Amino acid sequence: xxxxxxxxSWQLHGNGKAIAPGAVVxxxxxxxxxxxxxxxxxxxxxxxGATFLVPLLTGFPPATTLFFSGIGxxxxxxxxxxxxxxxxxxSFAFIAPLAAASNQYxxxxxxxxxxxxxxxxxxxxxxxxxxxxxxxxxxxxxLVTGSIVALIGFxxxxxxxxxxxxxxITALVTLTxxxxxxxxxxxxxxxxxxxxGVIIGYITAVLRSEVDFTTIHQTWESEGLIGLPHFQHPEFxxxxxxxxxxxxxxxxxxxxxxxxxxALMTNTNLDAYSGRAIMADGLATTVAxxxxxSGTTTYAENIGVMAATKVxxxxxxxxxAIFAILLSIFPVFGAAVATVPAGVLGGAAxxxxxxxxxxxxRIWVQNRVDFSNQVNLTTASIAMIIxxxxxxxxxxxxxxxxxxxxxxxxxxxYHVMAAINKGTGAAGTDPLTxxxxxxxxxxxxxx
Numbered sequence: 284x285x286x287x288x289x290x291x292s293w294q295l296h297g298n299g300k301a302i303a304p305g306a307v308v309x310x311x312x313x314x315x316x317x318x319x320x321x322x323x324x325x326x327x328x329x330x331x332g333a334t335f336l337v338p339l340l341t342g343f344p345p346a347t348t349l350f351f352s353g354i355g356x357x358x359x360x361x362x363x364x365x366x367x368x369x370x371x372x373x374s375f376a377f378i379a380p381l382a383a384a385s386n387q388y389x390x391x392x393x394x395x396x397x398x399x400x401x402x403x404x405x406x407x408x409x410x411x412x413x414x415x416x417x418x419x420x421x422x423x424x425x426l427v428t429g430s431i432v433a434l435i436g437f438x439x440x441x442x443x444x445x446x447x448x449x450x451x452i453t454a455l456v457t458l459t460x461x462x463x464x465x466x467x468x469x470x471x472x473x474x475x476x477x478x479x480g481v482i483i484g485y486i487t488a489v490l491r492s493e494v495d496f497t498t499i500h501q502t503w504e505s506e507g508l509i510g511l512p513h514f515q516h517p518e519f520x521x522x523x524x525x526x527x528x529x530x531x532x533x534x535x536x537x538x539x540x541x542x543x544x545x546a547l548m549t550n551t552n553l554d555a556y557s558g559r560a561i562m563a564d565g566l567a568t569t570v571a572x573x574x575x576x577s578g579t580t581t582y583a584e585n586i587g588v589m590a591a592t593k594v595x596x597x598x599x600x601x602x603x604a605i606f607a608i609l610l611s612i613f614p615v616f617g618a619a620v621a622t623v624p625a626g627v628l629g630g631a632a633x634x635x636x637x638x639x640x641x642x643x644x645r646i647w648v649q650n651r652v653d654f655s656n657q658v659n660l661t662t663a664s665i666a667m668i669i670x671x672x673x674x675x676x677x678x679x680x681x682x683x684x685x686x687x688x689x690x691x692x693x694x695x696x697y698h699v700m701a702a703i704n705k706g707t708g709a710a711g712t713d714p715l716t717x718x719x720x721x722x723x724x725x726x727x728x729x730x
Contacts, residue, residue, distance in 0.1 A: 323602025
């Protein structure tokens with residue numbers, strides 16, 4: 284049975300050299316080891332820009348984050364029995380809570396929040412594994428999921444502006460480079476537009492004397508060429524729970540979406556592994572938080588590599604994970620990444636944070652969420668304002684910021700309004716039923 288296959292056992296696909304038209308290399312297959320190593324290296328490149336951008340924006344050690352992304356990927360491959368190909372990189376959903384927690388409690392408090400989120404995510408995965416995903420769909424229909432993802436992205440807008448205005452010329456060069464590369468080039472180069480834009484912005488910053496290389500020299504002098512990343516233990520402040528735990532709703536949606544995408548591309552039913560995938564991400568996030576890394580999530584960037592190569596082999600992800608761990612033990616490498624100045628970060632963040640927000644909008648569009656329905660319109664409207672304006676609410680020693688409040692408001696307002704509407708029918712049809720009216724029909728024109 285495929286489900287009992289060892290995660291370290293891969294069947295050679297054909298002759299190991301070529302892929303027939305219309306065929307794919309399945310997760311339990313591999314090409315020759317030389318080709319597999321090459322594809323694994325592509326996965327490292329694909330995840331690199333996003334994985335490093337999170338620690339740069341939050342002040343975490345880049346090498347430590349890279350180390351735990353590799354460890355997290357290994358955990359994921361083991362818990363999913365080598366059936367779901369995925370790289371676990373830094374999650375953008377953690378950026379806002381990390382920034383808020385660091386300002387209040389420092390890095391230790393941020394790590395404690397990551398651990399709380401990781402444990403909560405693992406528990407959700409455990410429930411999904413035994414109870415299925417139906418209850419999640421009812422709790423978080425597309426309107427709710429899209430609202431939460433959107434408010435997390437747009438909540439970060441002030442941070443992007445702050446960094447942008449510290450060096451507007453460099454930030455503009457970075458932003459322009461990302462935009463142009465994404466539309467001029469196809470394939471891998473186009474998908475690496477953010478990483479390449481950051482490199483161009485960094486060169487611009489060097490020419491404008493905005494980069495301080497002192498840290499690189501000090502790191503070389505104190506740690507040499509090879510050394511372990513900087514590890515740090517968490518501190519737990521329970522008032523941060525409301526800031527971090529809502530993030531798991533995004534991670535759950537990303538994990539389930541990732542499993543469904545891989546299943547579609549490989550023509551394989553992987554529903555039985557949805558719970559395992561969420562549990563694995565929760566455990567990886569917990570381990571990262573215990574040692575000084577950022578929270579993880581399955582990476583859409585690497586789906587692009589699989590779609591382009593038609594190689595879904597988990598062997599390539601083992602290669603990518605090992606590469607990431609090896610790169611993390613070069614202290615100078617991490618120090619060099621940490622020198623990326625604010626202007627470059629501001630330019631890249633303007634694109635990235637907006638993309639996170641628009642991913643929420645994409646969920647609405649793909650699921651045809653009907654905003655002529657008052658339940659949907661009111662829920663999303665309130666959630667967006669709370670998230671963008673970063674409302675805060677203090678209750679005793681607990682403080683709930685924009686993301687936590689926006690998430691809570693989304694869930695409460697939607698389910699309360701939907702329940703009342705079910706009884707009264709005042710808001711019209713079921714909010715989950717897309718508007719099937721043809722926009723070109725006479726009925727629609729009359730409206």
